[in-house]
Amino acid sequence: MALFVIIILSFLGVALSNQLTTSSQSLVYEVHGTRAYLAAQTGLEILAATSFPLNSVNAQCNIPSPGNTLNVSGVNGLQNCAITTMCSSQIVTENGVDTLIYYQFESTGVCQAGTEWTSRTLARDGVVRL
Numbered sequence: 022m023a024l025f026v027i028i029i030l031s032f033l034g035v036a037l038s039n040q041l042t043t044s045s046q047s048l049v050y051e052v053h054g055t056r057a058y059l060a061a062q063t064g065l066e067i068l069a070a071t072s073f074p075l076n077s078v079n080a081q082c083n084i085p086s087p088g089n090t091l092n093v094s095g096v097n098g099l100q101n102c103a104i105t106t107m108c109s110s111q112i113v114t115e116n117g118v119d120t121l122i123y124y125q126f127e128s129t130g131v132c133q134a135g136t137e138w139t140s141r142t143l144a145r146d147g148v149v150r151l
Contacts, residue, residue, distance in 0.1 A: 053132050053139040056102060060093060060130025061143040064104035067091065068126050069145065072108060080149050082108035082124065102132040120151040 073080045091104040107127040114120055124147040131140040 049134065049137065050139065053134055053137065054141065056099060057130040057132045057139045057141040058143070060099050060102040060104050060132060061128045061141045062130075063093065063099070064091060064106045064128030064130060065126055065143055065145050067104075068106045068108055068128060069147070072124065072126070073147065080122070080124070080147075082110050099132070101134060102130060105129045105131070122149045122151065124148070 072082055089106050091106065093099040093102050093104055096102075105128070109125045111123045111125075112120060113123050126145045126147065127142065128144075129140055129142040131138060133139075
């Protein structure tokens with residue numbers, strides 16, 4: 022009878038240990054997913070600010086760095102993260118009269134911790150009436 026109780030408690034101990042490991046891993050993925058999301062959001066904000074400068078009527082796709090990649094590893098909270106941005110524009114005629122420039126912004130935040138990589142991609146659109 023004592024051997025049976027020891028075996029059952031051993032199985033319960035192993036199951037609990039596996040549950041704690043799985044819980045820790047999901048917390049790590051959640052934290053890195055949030056960091057990647059915030060990195061992508063930062064990229065969109067930088068891209069929008071450089072493409073639509075204040076006190077200027079000239080909007081254009083301005084990629085903030087060569088190669089479209091921003092290294093934000095030195096920023097608190099975004100260590101081991103990078104941002105890749107993309108901007109495209111298209112001229113559209115609405116109702117044969119109005120001319121619009123349709124901008125598409127995309128930003129991908131990628132964060133690494135050891136061998137784990139997490140990425141999030143965000144997109145935003147903008148329209149300028151000429």
